Amino acid sequence: MVEKTALDWIAIALVVIGGLNWGLVGISQDFNLVALIFGYSIIARIVYLLVGLSALYMIYFANKQH
Template sequence: MNTLLRIALVLVIIGAINWGLVGFFQFDLVAAIFGGQDAILSRIVYALVGISGLYAITTFFTPEKVKM
């Protein structure tokens, strides 16, 4: 697994945790850390998570290497 894919997956996991917090507790952790949903840093994090999710889709189309 290359470095870019690892970074993308970490950001996807962060996004999933944030959405879980929003769904269960109505608490947006990214917004709380970076100053609200409209703050530029929050929007950057949201954009990076979205781009990472799109990039992570490529894992479905990459053939697996068989290790022996």
């Protein structure tokens, strides 16, 4: 089993948050948790960017050699 770094855990958490947010949007198009918390601000855009970067990192993470 590969030890997870702090970056691994942060990326996992952000991908889970992003996945749950998209699930909520899928259930109810009007319910966007990130927008509810941060509004449609630069902070929300940063959260979306970090979630996207985390998803890219998860591609690397899933293919790491053991």
